[in-house]
Amino acid sequence: MSPKITTELLKHLRQVMKNPRYVQEPVQAYIVPSGDAHQSEYIAPCDCRRAFISGFDGSAGTAIVTEQHAAMWTDGRYFLQAAHQMDSNWTLMKMGLKDTPTQEDWLVSVLPEGSKVGVDPFIIPADQWKRMSKVLRSAGHDLVPVKENLIDTIWTDCPQRPCKPLITLNLSYTGVSWRDKIVALRSKMAERKVMWFVVTALDEVAWLFNLRGSDVEYNPVFFAYAVIGMNTIRLFIDGDRMMDPAVREHLQLDSTLEPEFKIQVMPYGSILSELQAVGAGLSPKEKVWLSDKASYALTEAIPKAYRYLTPYTPICIAKAVKNAAETEGMRRAHIKDAVALCELFNWLEKEVPKGTVTEIVAADKAEEFRSQQKDFVELSFATISSTGPNGAIIHYKPVPETNRTLSVNEIYLLDSGAQYKDGTTDVTRTMHFGTPSAYEKECFTYVLKGHIAVSAAIFPNGTKGHLLDSFARSALWDCGLDYLHGTGHGVGAFLNVHEGPCGISYKTFADEPLEAGMIVSDEPGYYEDGSFGIRIENVVLVIPAETKYNFKNRGSLTFEPLTLVPIQTKMIDVNLLTEKE
């Protein structure tokens, strides 16, 4: 990897930072965050602005360019990669290290008095704007919204925003019609006494309308917003895709409908002006519900007194609790996924000893077997196919420069998943094609004990997932081992492989309680730097548990594995397991 040469680009950016065509007043600093206008985890190529300006294309990072400096904040996963990908114009700001200043503090330390700091108000979440703006203001500077994205003005070969055809999902997949979802949403709105709800997250729009897309790789979503009133539905979306007869039929665009279910289709780009019009027309006590992670631009469109902000939207919470149709779909998807991986493992058992299977070959073969399954759509994330020391790099993705050949001497870790029309999968298995060492088996068995401890945990209704995280670590801790990531994340039903509002991690506290029907991953691991990585991951469904005393009718929950992929028994030291395990 050679670094991207950014001297000319930065010069150009610094020019537009002063160009009255783009900025009302010159800005002395410009912030380029990672995200898109929907605060997505995975973004489309046209939104990779931070990678364009800096060369650093990891999943997390914020660039700030001033007249003198260019600095990049990223976390421990990416220190090495960022250092390789960026040229000497850039200073790497290692987040999490003691002496690394925050973006705000750094800005205060380098800016001349009374500076303006610009940012695209569509990309920065409102809560982050508030925090930065406060610090800057108290130091005599101003955070200002720059309407036109300055990176876009200098990105001459910027890819177009994707606008691919939509998939309609019928009741056999979704269990609930979009009409009924709107009815349920309006009843939540009535409960909180809000008149409008603004849908900003892409997976929330997709879920609400029982539509899927392919605008973002791995995530079956499409660029759109929606604004739901008590009597109106507005969908903001571009392109020919609304001309598709299947979509028109699905959304009943050409039917005579009660007015409150009539969908008004509007251009994607008109969301701000439409929302401003909503904001201007509010009478006292008419509140508008937004996620507190929505963009500053959309949040500001609603006068402060009328905003109702929550960390999790009612759609996020409803979407997390899968109904019977979705659960059955997830079960079918996991059966198919297990068939594909069994075929892969069989193939690997035969081919690995020949010394011709690389990490990339194995990943491609996994995709090939999966793609033969019914209703396969695409992968659900970039396959982590890693052998030996590469397995210890938690967010590894094989590329030609690092591609290692699988052998009978090293542990192989495969973390992969797919989008099927009936469900999303995400599974990690760790295996050995020769004879694992006693130490490797020992570590594997502790990870397995942690995996089982979470999977078999029984807990009262109302328990938050973060309270289960230590169960996954206990066996490792007893021997002085640990892993530096959370234990589980929410999983969508033919939607994003990572979704809120639940999870199992020592890092979160604001997660919503687990409920029957929620689906999460259970994936403890152990990583020996420079040597091997172990992770055992199932996707598990939260189900009611039967207990002797039933928490005085408060009820209780446990997990049922949806993942059916076998775990390699060769890796287990059975002597370390209890009878129950």
Place this chain on the structure above:
Amino acid sequence: MSPKITTELLKHLRQVMKNPRYVQEPVQAYIVPSGDAHQSEYIAPCDCRRAFISGFDGSAGTAIVTEQHAAMWTDGRYFLQAAHQMDSNWTLMKMGLKDTPTQEDWLVSVLPEGSKVGVDPFIIPADQWKRMSKVLRSAGHDLVPVKENLIDTIWTDCPQRPCKPLITLNLSYTGVSWRDKIVALRSKMAERKVMWFVVTALDEVAWLFNLRGSDVEYNPVFFAYAVIGMNTIRLFIDGDRMMDPAVREHLQLDSTLEPEFKIQVMPYGSILSELQAVGAGLSPKEKVWLSDKASYALTEAIPKAYRYLTPYTPICIAKAVKNAAETEGMRRAHIKDAVALCELFNWLEKEVPKGTVTEIVAADKAEEFRSQQKDFVELSFATISSTGPNGAIIHYKPVPETNRTLSVNEIYLLDSGAQYKDGTTDVTRTMHFGTPSAYEKECFTYVLKGHIAVSAAIFPNGTKGHLLDSFARSALWDCGLDYLHGTGHGVGAFLNVHEGPCGISYKTFADEPLEAGMIVSDEPGYYEDGSFGIRIENVVLVIPAETKYNFKNRGSLTFEPLTLVPIQTKMIDVNLLTEKE
């Protein structure tokens, strides 16, 4: 219990709320919080203003009196008690129930436009002021500080603020001299670039100067503040107690000392004016460090730009990590405490069958045995002596109206502790003087399994206590049982029996990581309403653990029990225990 008649008192209070002698402008509402000026958990009789005005004397509650209404907010522990103790002038606001308004929202709903809401700025913590003030302001009202406490103006027989003699602790108890503590504090101040530190919590003042008092029952503290500069030490304290030659000698008040260790003794009441003088004399970049729980009055004395607020002060954190002398003292205290309780249990075994031992008699006997031990000072909290159904009331304290006789038919729960000059104890044992039922033994054994799981837990350095809470519940959860309180709290060394910044609870997230030398309680329980209560509590010391792989030299921790009181084997169903347990 008959309710306190408050008609005249409220009339009187409403008069002073309009009396220009006490308020600059009339206030339409007056808030009476629970606390004292130091945000203490336990308060002196002169600070029980909320109990005086309302009759309700539970440990938590806030009263608000307007021209028309008088309302009391308290939590589920006290709904019954508050309803009994208050007359019909008062409306009980049940916190935690869905329909109960917050204090701010209620005020907004009942106040006439543009009202003033008064509160004693010394009693309300700055963070709470900020929250309330914001809501009130956005509804057109004002929260205003009322300098003279309005309850004090009508409380004609208000007890005097205690001002009892001090105890000096030498190095054999404290391990570190107050001079060395000041040096360490100043080095923490230099690290954070602050010039002043304001000590507002009573136990922090006591710890810093190696002094103890008895101004507040159960807590060996005394009313004082301190302001530590880089070159000055100011101690704000009243009374003759500074005339005591032992205290003068201990603080070296009459010695020739380097100026930076010379303690200036000032009147307790002069803290505000002195702090305002400090605030007025600050040059740019001179910060003042305060707890974010300090009173609004003291926080406001420092201009906003100069404040450095943290949730835990450096003293709070240093105090929590006990040194060798303190640890040895705690060990001695626990040996003495165990001797006293063994004597008690022996006495109970003989006396209970006679039917003459009530909960109060047993509590008194426990105190009698403890008071015979060397260096006994007082109890560390009100003894919870409860039999049968009273055991299920978690914060029970026997009073003549509820006093129950111990018998061979009921479970007896004793949660008690003492202050010895060398350490603080807190122990709960649950026992049966006849034959416990299979169900009682089953529940007891699950609680014991949880207690052992925490006590034997091994975890990496840097782990926060809240991550261990679920270990205490796992065995109960498996059978559908749980308990609705945290598992452990920090314990002082001859100081408050509850102290921060560490603990073991599902409720906290902002706790500081556990460190070797910290001391916490381990007290899971199970409560069957109307029937019995079970709790098993040890005080445990955080110690380094030895593990096979030692977390790659990150190191690890576990607990060592300091409590040596036997656990009644009769209550254990041994079949439910594992070999290791």
